Every structure is written in structure tokens, then in C-alpha cells.
Amino acid sequence: MRSDHPSWRLRLATGAGLLFLHLPLAIIVLYAFTTEDRTYQFPPPGLTLHWFEVAWQRADIREALLLSLQVAGMATALALLLGTMAAAAMWRASFFGREVFTLLMVLPIALPGIVTGIALLSAIRLAGFEPALWTIVTGHATFCIVVVYNNALARFRRTAGNLIEASMDLGADGLQTFRHVILPQLGSALLAGGMLAFALSFDEIIVTTFTAGHERTLPIWFMNELFRPRDRPVTNVVAVAVILVTALPILAAYWLTRSDETGESR
Amino acid sequence: MSAAVEFIQVSRVFGTVRAVDDLSFSIAEGEFFSLLGPSGSGKTTSLRLIAGFEQPSAGSLLIHGREAAGVPPYERDVNTVFQDYALFPHMSVLDNVAYGPMMRGVPRAQRTRRAEEMLALVKLDGFGARRPAQLSGGQRQRVALARALINEPRVLLLDEPLGALDLKLREAMQSELKALQRRLGITFVFVTHDQGEALSMSDRVAVFNHGRIEQIASPEELYERPATAFVANFVGTANVIDGAAATSLLGSAGAFTIRPERIALQAAGSEVAADAVRIGGRLVEVQYHGAHHRCEVETAGGLRLVVTVPATQGAGLPQTGAEVALSWPRAAMHALRDAA
Numbered sequence: 104m105r106s107d108h109p110s111w112r113l114r115l116a117t118g119a120g121l122l123f124l125h126l127p128l129a130i131i132v133l134y135a136f137t138t139e140d141r142t143y144q145f146p147p148p149g150l151t152l153h154w155f156e157v158a159w160q161r162a163d164i165r166e167a168l169l170l171s172l173q174v175a176g177m178a179t180a181l182a183l184l185l186g187t188m189a190a191a192a193m194w195r196a197s198f199f200g201r202e203v204f205t206l207l208m209v210l211p212i213a214l215p216g217i218v219t220g221i222a223l224l225s226a227i228r229l230a231g232f233e234p235a236l237w238t239i240v241t242g243h244a245t246f247c248i249v250v251v252y253n254n255a256l257a258r259f260r261r262t263a264g265n266l267i268e269a270s271m272d273l274g275a276d277g278l279q280t281f282r283h284v285i286l287p288q289l290g291s292a293l294l295a296g297g298m299l300a301f302a303l304s305f306d307e308i309i310v311t312t313f314t315a316g317h318e319r320t321l322p323i324w325f326m327n328e329l330f331r332p333r334d335r336p337v338t339n340v341v342a343v344a345v346i347l348v349t350a351l352p353i354l355a356a357y358w359l360t361r362s363d364e365t366g367e368s369r
Numbered sequence: 370m371s372a373a374v375e376f377i378q379v380s381r382v383f384g385t386v387r388a389v390d391d392l393s394f395s396i397a398e399g400e401f402f403s404l405l406g407p408s409g410s411g412k413t414t415s416l417r418l419i420a421g422f423e424q425p426s427a428g429s430l431l432i433h434g435r436e437a438a439g440v441p442p443y444e445r446d447v448n449t450v451f452q453d454y455a456l457f458p459h460m461s462v463l464d465n466v467a468y469g470p471m472m473r474g475v476p477r478a479q480r481t482r483r484a485e486e487m488l489a490l491v492k493l494d495g496f497g498a499r500r501p502a503q504l505s506g507g508q509r510q511r512v513a514l515a516r517a518l519i520n521e522p523r524v525l526l527l528d529e530p531l532g533a534l535d536l537k538l539r540e541a542m543q544s545e546l547k548a549l550q551r552r553l554g555i556t557f558v559f560v561t562h563d564q565g566e567a568l569s570m571s572d573r574v575a576v577f578n579h580g581r582i583e584q585i586a587s588p589e590e591l592y593e594r595p596a597t598a599f600v601a602n603f604v605g606t607a608n609v610i611d612g613a614a615a616t617s618l619l620g621s622a623g624a625f626t627i628r629p630e631r632i633a634l635q636a637a638g639s640e641v642a643a644d645a646v647r648i649g650g651r652l653v654e655v656q657y658h659g660a661h662h663r664c665e666v667e668t669a670g671g672l673r674l675v676v677t678v679p680a681t682q683g684a685g686l687p688q689t690g691a692e693v694a695l696s697w698p699r700a701a702m703h704a705l706r707d708a709a
Binding site: 271288 | 420421422441442443447448449451452453455456457458459468469471472473516517520
């Protein structure tokens with residue numbers, strides 16, 4: 104049942120739910136500015152931008168952030184390419200074992216990360232490789248592909264197949280059809296899938312732990328920092344940076360796809 | 370005059386289904402040719418073969434005398450109006466219409482002018498900036514038409530283009546399409562399952578059934594002299610009397626068909642012309658259809674015949690259950706090829 108005037112109970116419950124979700128985030132943001140560096144004393148005795156300067160000066164943070172951005176960027180790019188191609192193939196073709204293939208495509212995101220991690224580590228060892236940047240990217244790509252694949256496949260299914268036929272009928276060859284019809288149709292789905300993949304990769308820690316070797320991504324840096332309660336506000340500052348890095352693209356994606364639907368782009 | 374499209378023993382097989390089964394026929398240049406049949410009869414597959422979305426499994430398909438097998442859709446001099454229009458939702462109406470010229474590398478200014486001309490042709494001047502989603506069904510239909518015609522195809526394929534429109538709009542579009550075809554003088558190949566549509570617009574109609582053609586004829590011929598029981602039943606309403614029933618009814622063998630409006634219904638015992646066929650029966654049902662009454666009469670042999678009586682004569686109809694006399698001139702009966 105829908106009502107324009109929800110009862111005060113419902114309002115209260117909604118408010119409590121939102122508070123429960125966002126209060127911890129607010130605390131993190133608040134204590135990134137505190138002048139007190141050991142305890143979470145409330146209210147903070149004073150506010151300062153000092154920790155931002157400290158965080159910026161520390162090379163380990165800069166390196167971890169850069170590595171995480173690099174990994175997420177590469178995993179997303181790989182996922183966009185392979186996920187779209189896989190979705191296109193699964194949409195157009197029907198072949199023996201297609202359902203099995205669909206399950207195998209989606210399985211990595213359903214599997215616990217720890218299983219994926221151990222499996223990848225064993226495989227890397229077995230093949231005699233050293234864990235490095237590309238092994239992290241590979242590990243992240245396993246679940247990033249699924250996200251892009253699902254988004255792209257859903258859009259392919261919604262896109263009428265005869266748009267492609269109409270394009271060919273009007274004189275466009277395969278490449279022109281891809282560029283003028285398929286890609287614009289997929290655009291916002293790929294953007295959304297890519298953003299989600301980026302966000303997933305950026306804060307992934309379980310698979311990363313197994314595949315990173317000596318490399319240190321931002322989440323791993325966080326883990327290490329927890330055992331070393333020094334400069335606690337610095338971790339909060341980095342957390343704020345992470346919130347910005349993940350939230351801004353998602354907001355951007357939201358706005359882009361919104362204008363895409365109401366329609367005056369291109 | 371060479372044929373616009375020619376099927377020579379063409380088959381298209383999907384797995385074990387023979388969607389198009391050994392078809393041979395040709396469509397003349399400048400003709401309004403309809404492919405009529407129930408769903409799954411092979412009419413749409415035939416259209417897709419001409420468009421190039423399907424390739425024949427066997428046989429030869431000529432378009433303007435050139436073998437079309439293996440030629441991709443984008444290299445064929447035909448264009449299609451799709452059933453659900455298939456307009457590109459991310460483009461404006463103008464860009465949709467200008468898509469064909471854009472693919473052929475026509476400069477922007479020129480193709481925009483051309484697209485505007487086409488929009489004027491289908492009476493949509495000023496709609497160029499809109500999105501397809503902002504148009505009504507009838508308007509989308511016109512955009513689809515303009516988009517297909519801008520390439521100046523020698524053959525235009527139309528796949529049930531009026532199916533999604535309501536009755537009034539459909540009738541208006543029928544006469545518009547026909548007028549457009551006369552004006553442009555190009556070949557129209559029109560797929561429909563609506564016999565009324567096929568009859569009212571076409572120069573010739575091919576009636577499809579199970580991947581084969583039952584009959585190709587002009588609308589009049591198709592209606593007056595259906596070749597098979599299937600055609601008689603599919604095109605309009607018909608009384609199909611098989612061989613055995615014909616023998617018991619008239620004493621002569623041979624399946625035949627007679628249209629309901631050719632049968633006269635009178636009270637039992639009325640006078641009829643000397644050379645007319647006359648049989649008795651009981652009026653079992655009368656339905657009011659506005660312009661006419663649809664009556665069902667059961668003969669002594671258990672045969673049911675449909676008779677239509679114009680509304681102008683409706684006042685004199687006997688009561689339901691009454692004994693009536695049916696009569697028709699011998700010339701109104703038409704012998705069928707099949708239905709032994």
C-alpha cells in the first residue's frame with residue numbers, strides 16, 4: 104500500500120535505518136579532523152587539517168593509493184572488454200552447454216573470495232609465477248567481468264535485436280552498426296557496470312591478500328595500519344579519500360545515465 | 370519487364386522445420402504484392418530472405434535478376450519497414466531518417482535536407498528534433514517508412530507494419546500506403562496475416578500455409594475463385610463443402626465452396642429461380658453484425674452453412690429454429706482443387 108503521508112513510526116524507522124547506515128561514516132569523517140590522535144574522545148577537543156598534510160607526506164599511502172587506482176583501472180578495463188564480448192556472444196548465439204557456460208560466467212562472484220584467492224594463489228604457484236601487479240589485476244578481473252557481463256547482457260536483452268537488422272538493412276556493415284547502434288545502446292550499461300567494477304576492485308581485500316605478494320594496495324595498507332595504532336586520524340583521512348574516490352564516480356554514473364534516459368545527449 | 374524478386378525452388382530450413390519449402394514465384398516490378406498467411410506459415414521468413422537476414426538453405430533467389438544468396442543486407446537494393454518499426458531510440462527522428470545516407474557517406478547538410486524532405490513526404494514536417502519515444506504509434510510508423518524510403522530502394526519490404534495500430538488508424542494508413550506506392554512506383558512486398566488488409570491494398574496476393582504457397586492471385590480472383598479449402602477459409606468467410614457432403618447435398622460429387630453472401634435465405638416453401646440450387650434446413654443461430662446478420666443454417670444431413678443477410682433485409686428474417694429454404698445460383702459455387 105502506498106501513501107503520501109507515512110506514519111510517524113515509519114518515518115522514525117526510516118530515520119533510524121539511515122542513521123545506522125551512515126553514522127559510522129560520519130564518525131570517520133569527523134575524526135579525520137580531530138586534534139587528538141590516540142582515542143575517539145567525543146566531542147573532539149579541536150578540529151584541524153593537520154592530518155591531511157601528514158597523510159599527503161607519507162610515501163606509503165601515496166604508493167598504496169596509486170597501486171589501488173592502477174589495479175582497479177586495469178581490472179575494470181579488462182572486465183569491460185571481456186565482459187561485453189562474453190555478453191554479446193551469449194546473447195546472439197545458442198549452442199550446446201550454453202546454460203553451463205552462463206553459470207560458469209557468474210560463479211566467481213558467488214564464490215567466497217577466500218576460495219577464489221586460494222585457487223588463484225595455487226594456480227600462480229603451480230605455473231611458477233611470482234605474485235605481482237598483474238596477478239592482482241587478474242584476481243580482481245574474475246569478479247569485475249561478472250558485473251560488466253550482467254549489466255551488458257541485461258541491456259542486450261532489452262535492446263531489440265531488430266535494431267541491428269534495421270541498421271544493416273539501411274546500409275551499415277557490422278562495424279558501423281556496432282559504432283552507431285550497439286555501442287550507444289550499451290553505453291550507460293557499460294558505464295554503470297564499469298563504475299561498479301571499479302568500486303568493487305578498489306576496496307577488495309580477500310582475493311588481494313592471496314594474490315598481492317609484496318605489493319600493498321590501499322585496503323591492505325589499512326589492515327596493517329590497524330595493528331599499529333599510530334597516527335589514527337591518518338587512517339581516517341585515507342578513509343575519507345576512499346569514500347570520495349568510490350562515491351564520486353558512482354554519483355557521476357548516476358547523473359550520466361539519468362540524462363541518458365531523459366534524452367538530449369549525443 | 371523483368372521480375373523485381375524471383376524465388377526459384379527456395380527452401381529455408383531451421384533444424385527440422387521447413388519454414389519455406391521449395392517456393393517458386395516472382396514479383397513483378399512496381400507491383401504491390403502481399404504475402405498473406407497465419408503465423409508460422411513462412412511469409413515472414415520469405416520477406417527476411419529477400420531482405421538478406423536469412424539465407425536460403427536451397428534454391429536461388431534473384432533480386433532484379435541478380436543472385437542474392439550470400440549478399441549481405443547492407444549491399445541489397447531493398448529496405449524494410451519492421452513490424453515494431455525498430456527505430457533507433459537514442460537518435461532523433463531526423464537522425465533516424467538520415468541514417469541510410471549517413472552510412473553511404475552523404476555530407477551532413479545534404480542528408481539533413483533529404484531527411485526533411487522524406488519527413489514532409491510522410492507528413493511529419495517539424496518532428497525531426499523529437500525522439501521516437503515522444504511519438505505516437507502512427508507517427509513512428511511514418512518515421513520507419515521515411516527511413517526506409519530515403520535510400521530510394523527499388524523494393525520496399527513491409528513486415529506487418531500496421532499490426533500495432535488501432536483500427537481507424539490502420540484503415541487510414543492502408544490508403545496512404547497504397548497512394549504512396551502508386552506515386553513512387555516502386556515494388557512493395559507486404560507481409561500480413563490480415564486478409565482484409567491484403568485484399569484492399571494488393572495487386573496480387575500470395576497465400577502461405579506451412580511454408581508453401583496455396584495460391585497467388587489478384588484479390589478478386591482469390592475471393593471469388595479460391596483454389597483450395599485453406600484459401601477459401603482464410604480469405605473471408607466461406608462454406609467449404611467436401612466431396613461427400615456435396616454428393617449428399619446435390620447428388621453430384623466434387624468439393625466446392627460458396628460465399629455466405631451468395632446464398633439466399635427464405636422462409637420454407639418460397640419460390641426460387643428454376644436453375645438455382647435449393648436445399649432446406651433449420652435456422653439455428655442469428656448474430657447481429659451491424660451491416661449484416663450472420664445466420665447459421667443446419668441441413669437435414671447435419672451440415673452447417675453460414676449465410677449473411679444484409680441488414681436492409683434483416684426485418685424479414687424467420688425466427689430462430691424455423692424451417693428455411695436456402696438457394697443459390699449454380700455459378701456462385703466454385704470447385705476446389707483439394708478437399709476431396
